Amino acid sequence: MTKKLLTLTLALSGTAMAAALVLPALAQESLLPEGFGNPSDTPAPKPSPTPSSSPTATPKSPTPSSTSPVPGVVPPAVTATVADVTSEEGSETGDEEEVASGGLKYDLPPGARRLLSRIGPLTPETGGLAPDAFGVRGQYAAAIMRKTNGALASRWGQILLRRALSSAIDTPDTINGADLAADRAGLLLRMGESTAARWIVQSVDYDRASPRLVQVAQQTFLANADPAGLCPYVPAGLAHGEEQSWRLASAICAGLSGEAGPAGWAIGRVRSSGKISNFDILLAERVLGATGAGRRSTTIEWDKVDRLTSWRFGMATATAIDIPAALRAGEPAYMRGWTVLAPMTDMANRIAAAPDAAARGVLSSEAYVSLLSAASSEEEPPEAIAAQLGELRDAFGSATGTERYAAMQGLWAAGSTPAQRYAALVATARAAAGLPTGTDVGSDPWQLMGSMLAAGYDANALAWVQKLDVGSRAWGVMAVGSPRALNGVSAGSISNFSGNDDSADYLRSKFLVAGLAGLGRLDAGQAASAAGDLDMTLGKQTRWSRAIMAAAERREPGMVALIAAAGMQGDWSKIPPYHLYYITRALRDVGLEAEARMIAAEALVRV
Known part of the structure; x- marks a missing residue:
């Protein structure tokens, strides 16, 4: 414990002396992500697809109560429909808020200052999207970000959206760049992507941060368990944020400065x-x-604490205070992503949160395996973790393909929740990609195909196509996930697939038709015939469908990724099949076919 606290002291003191600037008073509604608000009174081989697999509606903040509010308290969730998400198109006002520097001296010369006209760390050369990926509708994009709850059905949808939100994008003339950065970081926090959120917050010089960004910055540094990160924003927070929580932050920063x-x-x-x-x-x-x-x-005694807020998470994690399991059990889903990404968190807690983070897309397959490997170095890992690690080692290193495949099957069957079962597919992706094609994997190895595609090993999965029975679940996964169209895909083969479909209301078969049609691998006549057999409508017109296709016509891949995410909120069982059709079609139209294929394949694996 002494070493951890000493490490904290040394790490935090490096930034403690940063000077902060008081921003001009601008009236703002709360743009904190869901789960945040003003205090209230109630307590491997490189995958071939291009996407990178590395790491709620925003309610107005409740009015602070006069009795014992809690910093970072989690308010009730607000659900936004896809109609809500796209209802503000064309609402651009053209008004841009000016954020003054306050006239204080800055260490860097003007030419070295970062501009608000382009914000984000990723460029096309480093895996990001083009600067114009979100087009010119700044207020519209910000509105969709605020109304997207961050709980996405698709792992690949999250990976794509993280990549889009982290890109160095041009700020439209209709919105202040710091405000748009705040909405980007807020959505990333709700997705559990605390590290990417920090990238965006720190891409704006702190003296140019708007009140919106100051508000989100507090939650971002709490999510990263970095109290020192709050220091530059303290004056602005005291002027425009929740005063008492920022006073606590000011006390911490004074202490970091030795005062x-x-x-x-x-x-x-x-x-x-x-x-x-x-x-x-x-x-x-x-x-x-x-x-x-x-x-x-x-x-610190947790006896009378009934919830885990961002303040409690950040401060406890920063000082190596154990958070009770009962509070961990009730934490928001996005907080499990924060837990995994915070390296100072106890290993047992990181491992417990890792399956959900891997299934969501917060952890890549390589990062997940690395985390599990790190757990094996603990002196006494829990028995369940030790058994899992043993099977994972066998999946990668057994002498024969049959033994490796048996170990994979053991991991796939061990999960007690859908997230744990899919996370097991993510963990074995590289082992599955290296399995010899001569291995006996049974008549329908859909989990093997799903495991490879969970990490983008589509070329490796393609080598198995000749061994798959047409109409099997594994064949369906590859029909949409393969880097090239398969022969023999027709309404008849889809009928064979649906004959083996045990999903509720033939949802898996409907997703297959939607994915094939959206990818252009089923002609209009065959698509109409297959859709008719399943009593589904592919081309249903809604405000959301018109919005995503309009973004595709404007060639705005970032906006397409954002609207696609808005259409994939919740669980796969609640996603209408026509949403998958429009998502795959729009992504293909803007040059993101690899991501479209992975999303479609994931749908068939997870339902």
Whole structure:
């Protein structure tokens, strides 16, 4: 524990002396992601597809109550329909907020300052999209980002959206670049992508951050368990944010600067106000203690805490405080992504959160296997983890293909939840890609195909096509996931597939038809015949379908990825098949066919 706290002190002190600027007062509604708000009073071989597999509606913040609010409290979720998401097209106002620097000196010369006209770390050369990928409808894009809850059905949809949101994109004239960055980071946080959210926040010079971005920055640095990251934003937070939580942040930053007096004064003022839970104040004091500025030891007891907020997550994680399992069990799904990406988190907690993060797309296949391998170096890993690691080693390193495949099957069957079962496919992707094609894998190795495509090994999966029975589930997965169209795809072969379909209301067969039609691998007549047999409508027109096709016609891949994500919120069982048709068609039209194929294949694997 002493070493962890010493490490924290040394790591945080490096940025503690950063000067912060007070931004002009601009009236703003809350743009915090779902799960955040002002305090309330209730407590491997490189995959061939191009996508990179590396890492709610935004309600207005509730009015602070006069009794014991909690920083980072999780408000009730707000659900937005796809109609809501696309209802604000054409609402551009053309008004751009000016964000002044405050006239204070800055260390860098003007030519070295980062502009708000293009924000983001990824370029086309480093895996990002083109600067004009989101077009010129800035307010429209921001509205969709705010209304997308971040819980996406598709792993590949999340990977694509993370890539789009992290790209260096041009800021449309109709929105301030810092505001758009805030909406991008907020959506990434709701997706569990805390590291990518920090990339976006830190792509804007802190003295150019708008009140919106200051608000989201607090949650971003809490998600990354980085209290020192809050320091440059403290003056602006005190001016435009929730005052008491920013006073706690100011106390922490004073302590990081070695100023124990101001730190203690700020803590005392917050405590005397009665507007912040004493538990959250104690967490701030624990951080102060780690810096050496605390005047007394602090004991953290979770007995009366009924929820895990972003403040509690960030402060506890930063100071190596164990979070009770009962609170972990009720944490929001996006927080499991934060847990996995925070390297200071206890290994047992990271491993527990890893399957969900891998299934969502927060962890790549390589990163997931690396994390599991790191767990094997622990002195006494839990028995269940030890058994899983043993089978994973066998899947990669057994002497024969038959033994390796048997180990994979054991991993695939071990999961007790859909996320755990799909995460097992993600973990074995590279092992599956290296399995000799002469191995006996049975008559319908759909999990083997799904495992390879979960990490984009489509060329490896293609080598198995000749061994697949037409109409089998494995054949259906490859019919949409293969890098080239398969021979023999017709309404008749789809009928054979549906005859073996055990999904509810033949949803898997409907997804197959939708995917093949969207990818252009089924002509109009065959598609109409197959759709008629399944009593489905491919070309249903809605506000959402018109929006995604309009974005495709404008050749805006970033906007297509964003609207596609809005159409894939929730579980695959709740996604209308015509959504998959429009998603695959639009992605193919803007040059993202590889991603379209992976999303379609994933749908057939996960339903």
